[in-house]
Amino acid sequence: MFDLSPLSISLRAACIATFIVFVLGTLAARLVLGLKGKLASFVDTVCTLPLVLPPTVLGFFLLVLFGKHGPLGALLSQFGQSIIFTWYATVLAAVVVSFPLMYRSARGALEQVNSEHVWAARTLGMHEGSVFLHIMLPEAWPGIMAGITLSFTRSLGEFGATLMIAGNIPGKTQTIPMAIYFATSSGDMRTAWIWVGLMMLLSFLSLGFSSYLAARREQ
Amino acid sequence: MSLSIDAQLSIAKKTHSEPFTLDVSFTVGNGEILGLLGPSGCGKSMTLKCIAGIINPDKGKVQLGGVALFDGEKGISLPTRQRRVGYLFQSYALFPHMTVAANICCGMTRMPRESKEQYRHRCREELHAYLELLHMEQFAQSYPRHLSGGQQQRVALARLLASRPDAILLDEPFSALDDELKDSIDQELKATLLKTQCPVVFVSHNAQEIQRYCSRTLHLVHGHLRQEGKSGCQQR
Numbered sequence: 001m002f003d004l005s006p007l008s009i010s011l012r013a014a015c016i017a018t019f020i021v022f023v024l025g026t027l028a029a030r031l032v033l034g035l036k037g038k039l040a041s042f043v044d045t046v047c048t049l050p051l052v053l054p055p056t057v058l059g060f061f062l063l064v065l066f067g068k069h070g071p072l073g074a075l076l077s078q079f080g081q082s083i084i085f086t087w088y089a090t091v092l093a094a095v096v097v098s099f100p101l102m103y104r105s106a107r108g109a110l111e112q113v114n115s116e117h118v119w120a121a122r123t124l125g126m127h128e129g130s131v132f133l134h135i136m137l138p139e140a141w142p143g144i145m146a147g148i149t150l151s152f153t154r155s156l157g158e159f160g161a162t163l164m165i166a167g168n169i170p171g172k173t174q175t176i177p178m179a180i181y182f183a184t185s186s187g188d189m190r191t192a193w194i195w196v197g198l199m200m201l202l203s204f205l206s207l208g209f210s211s212y213l214a215a216r217r218e219q
Numbered sequence: 220m221s222l223s224i225d226a227q228l229s230i231a232k233k234t235h236s237e238p239f240t241l242d243v244s245f246t247v248g249n250g251e252i253l254g255l256l257g258p259s260g261c262g263k264s265m266t267l268k269c270i271a272g273i274i275n276p277d278k279g280k281v282q283l284g285g286v287a288l289f290d291g292e293k294g295i296s297l298p299t300r301q302r303r304v305g306y307l308f309q310s311y312a313l314f315p316h317m318t319v320a321a322n323i324c325c326g327m328t329r330m331p332r333e334s335k336e337q338y339r340h341r342c343r344e345e346l347h348a349y350l351e352l353l354h355m356e357q358f359a360q361s362y363p364r365h366l367s368g369g370q371q372q373r374v375a376l377a378r379l380l381a382s383r384p385d386a387i388l389l390d391e392p393f394s395a396l397d398d399e400l401k402d403s404i405d406q407e408l409k410a411t412l413l414k415t416q417c418p419v420v421f422v423s424h425n426a427q428e429i430q431r432y433c434s435r436t437l438h439l440v441h442g443h444l445r446q447e448g449k450s451g452c453q454q455r
Contacts, residue, residue: 120306120314121325124379125329139316
């Protein structure tokens with residue numbers, strides 16, 4: 001019987017990670033827009049850095065942070081929890097690698113929001129949070145939606161950092177990219193082909209869905 | 220409560236090679252419509268933005284009804300949200316993703332919120348009152364992009380009035396309208412503005428427009444006030 005668990009593990013990690021990244025990335029983008037000068041460029045650089053760093057470098061840092069002797073790992077172990085080599089780690093890795101994509105898309109989209117609309121809302125007496133939720137977000141939505149799609153597909157394809165902090169435990173942390181790698185290296189081309197096909201299909205569908213939404217909005 | 224705007228602002232802004240300075244000082248009484256006339260780029264909009272808190276002047280004071288909105292010396296600068304200054308943008312700045320009704324309801328931020336039910340009820344009542352006042356009942360569920368320029372202006376005005384401002388700023392309110400429409404709107408808008416009993420600042424580059432609306436006109440040239448006089452018969 002063909003083991004389908006990598007599909008559910010991948011989808012679960014990608015969905016949860018995309019949701020987390022949507023919230024964090026959008027808030028970070030809003031935060032950076034409110035900053036000025038050197039501080040703005042510094043925070044912007046830090047938020048974008050995971051995009052250009054090799055996933056193994058990110059995995060290394062996550063391992064250092066969340067490992068048994070790492071500061072966050074030690075804190076979690078006091079509550080009897082550990083993240084490394086559990087399915088949480090697949091989510092964590094996906095969040096870190098896809099965060100910059102969401103952040104950059106959201107920042108670009110929020111920058112495009114008509115500033116007169118924002119100021120009009122403020123003169124009307126709307127609170128800053130309300131301005132963000134009801135004026136800025138809806139107007140920036142197409143760009144944010146693009147960011148969500150990119151983050152989802154990136155999360156789905158995450159390999160390097162996941163391998164380092166989640167490992168390749170079949171049925172537990174083995175995602176589709178992991179299954180492809182290990183099937184290929186053990187010469188099981190049939191399994192590899194199946195997963196490669198599924199991966200192509202998933203990515204194609206999510207990108208297609210996003211461009212369908214964008215086209216429908218245009219009308 | 221008597222309302223007056225006392226604005227002494229001076230801004231050095233680097234637009235081109237040399238800095239642009241804005242130095243204006245005027246008072247607008249209750250229920251008075253003051254005209255601010257000048258060519259584009261003379262600092263009219265900037266003056267309004269200083270009053271609304273969109274730009275902060277380097278020094279000076281902005282006061283509304285005895286309350287300091289901005290005071291350079293004391294380091295006071297109320298956030299725009301708390302200033303109770305209604306701003307009608309040149310583009311009207313209607314929220315494109317919201318219906319006319321939703322746009323107007325966005326202005327109802329300063330309504331007392333005793334209970335949720337009562338609040339909703341009052342919002343609905345007030346919405347109908349504004350739609351009726353500006354003859355927009357049949358457009359309540361339309362989106363701004365489906366409205367003409369004149370209709371958009373009325374929605375923007377309703378939204379502004381719904382926010383219960385203590386002062387009203389109009390930034391070239393007619394520049395987006397054609398001439399025929401201007402005349403038909405004229406008297407209605409003026410009557411509506413006068414009824415609020417707010418101090419109103421009316422900015423335009425068109426002397427005729429200003430004359431029709433304002434009892435007093437200030438000329439702004441290169442960021443400086445040139446002269447003060449009654450518009451209409453006295454000047455002509």
